[in-house]
Amino acid sequence: MSDLKVDFCGVKFKNPVVVSSAEPTNSVSHIKKCLDAGAAGVVVKTLTDSEAMHTLTNNSRYAVLNEKGELFRGRLPRFYTFYSRSGFAKEPYEQWYAYLTETQEYARERDAHVIGSIGASTPEKWVEIAKMVEDAGIELAELNFGCPHPSQMKEAKTGMLIGQDPVFAAELTHAITSAVKIPIVVKLTPQVSDVVSVAKAVKEAGAAGLTVINRFVGFAVNIETGKPYIDGRAGVGGPWVKVLALNYLSQIHEAVPLPIAGTNGIYDWRDAIEFIMTGASLMQVCTVVMLKGYKAITEIVDGVGKFMDEKGYANVAAMRGIATRASLTYEEQFARPKRKSAIDYDLCTSCKLCVRSCWYDALTVDGRKVKTDSDKCIGCELCVSVCPVPGAIRVQAPA
Ligand SMILES: Cc1cc2nc3c(=O)[nH]c(=O)nc-3n(C[C@H](O)[C@H](O)[C@H](O)COP(=O)(O)O)c2cc1C
Incomplete structure (x- = not known):
């Protein structure tokens, strides 16, 4: 039997599949169901002090489109587009102290982990929430420098606005990693011209790992009404984004020696294998769980194990990055x-x-x-x- 265990930033995971920070991790009961389905970890919905991000969550909207750009109605297409707008955890972050301790205990009993996620409005609050997460006994936390929505909102100075500013991202990472002992992972935005330089900057500032990569901002049009779905711009992703996510992942894996959690476009175990072969240690899944339910987690974990057994990969490390290393430059190909x-x-x-x-x-x-x-x-x-x-x-x- 292949060994599915993974060491990520010094934390041992029983398998490489984690549920990412989003609606499936926005409550104690949802988190427990993810863990029951076999997730090795969950990243909690991003904790925040930002009123703007609470308002956004209270106005959440979702549209799932098929390959033609219509609401899918019925059987989920393999290449759906998940077009949506939602903020961070709707409760005040202080309320999550109790949720974190309870879910962490539940996770521990299942040999799994709860991972913190932070998206605050000021440097002081970023540090304060990180300390709270650590005090609650959480062993790893993610900084959300990738949420696409703040780019559309006047009052939300968080998410990708930080990921787009390598100097500020590094300062914030340094402030947080200096204030807590737990390893800090930075979730990056794809909406930058040079993602590798942002990854390098946060590494130098103390990040122990990276999550690659958060969602894009999109614009999806309903031709029947002549209006955009859900009334305007929104975050966008889906399995078709995988090839873009993998490009960010391979670039960063090549250039920045940090463990990476891959996210954006994983629908099934095949996608998860592609992420590992490109360079990810862990995989974070979200919309497939939102649309197919918790069983999607079990199917991905089982599928990865079965593939590794069949192909004779002894462990995840034996597959990690092999596709990135096999990639030739254009010049090598021409020769x-x-x-x-x-x-x-x-x-x-x-x-x-x-x-x-x-x-x-x-x-x-x-x-x-x-x-x-x-x-x-x-x-x-x-x-x-x-x-x-x-x-x-x-x-x-x-x-
Ligand atoms: C509705 C929704 C809410 C999300 N909320 C958060 C969040 O609070 N924090 C965060 O870091 N990422 C958030 N994300 C991004 C997901 O965690 C994940 O990285 C992304 O959806 C790509 O994974 P997927 O292709 O499996 O859906 C959200 C995504 C969606 C679709």
């Missing part, structure tokens, strides 16, 4: 010998889809037969992508 398309006529059905998509005029039709011109073929592989028969067209080194 490789050119490969050319070749057709297996036993398999080719002459459907001609490859011809339609060859934009270098290397594929032509001769009678019913598709022919390839190796002088024109540049080995781009689009023909392989569109071919419905595996192996009927391959791109390979010339004999």
Whole structure:
């Protein structure tokens, strides 16, 4: 049996699946259900002193869209868009002291962890809430420098507004890491031009780990009404964002030697494996739990374990970062010998889809037969992508 245990910032997790800070972790009863479903940890809904963020939560709106951009109604599409607006924990942060101690005790009995999350309005309050989280016996806390909504609100000086300012982000990280002993993880925003420099800045300031990456701000239009869904801009994500999240993750994994919790776009265990192979130690899941229920957690944990057993990965570390390390630079790719398309006529059905998509005029039709011109073929592989028969067209080194 593969070993699913993970060490993240010195805290031992029984498996790499954690429920991220959001609605599934916004109450004691929700947190307990996440833990019962097998989560190795939960990040509590972000604790705050910000009235603006409380107001936002009390005005929460959600729209889940299908691939066409319509409300999905019925069976959840694999590539849904979760378009939503919600703030931080609705209760005053002081009230969470009791919730933290109770859920931490519950987690401990299940060999799991409750992780704090903080998003305050002033440096003093960031430090105060971090101390409260530590006093409640919590072993790890996340700073929410990524929440997309403050960018749309005059009164909410928190979330991604901090993540967009590497100097302030570093000062705040330093103030907090100097005031508490527990490891502090920084959750970053993708809405910066150079995410690696922000990650480096908070590392230098004392961050023990990173969460990569919070959500984007989006604009989703209902063409029937001619208006945006939920009346305006909102946070946006969903499984289709995974390829973007993984790019941030791979860049940071390459450049910043800190443990990373990956989030944004995980729908099932396959996605979780992609996050690990890109460089994540832990995975944080949110909207799939909101839409499929707590069983999504169990399915991801079980699926990761089964995949590792089948493929013979002894532990999570054996998979971590392998895809990022296998990634070639453009220059390295250009230096490789050119490969050319070749057709297996036993398999080719002459459907001609490859011809339609060859934009270098290397594929032509001769009678019913598709022919390839190796002088024109540049080995781009689009023909392989569109071919419905595996192996009927391959791109390979010339004999
Ligand atoms: C409705 C909603 C509320 C969220 N609230 C928070 C929050 O309070 N704090 C935080 O750090 N992230 C928050 N997030 C971001 C999630 O924790 C998570 O990182 C993000 O949704 C990407 O994961 P997913 O693709 O599994 O949904 C929220 C996301 C959603 C959709």
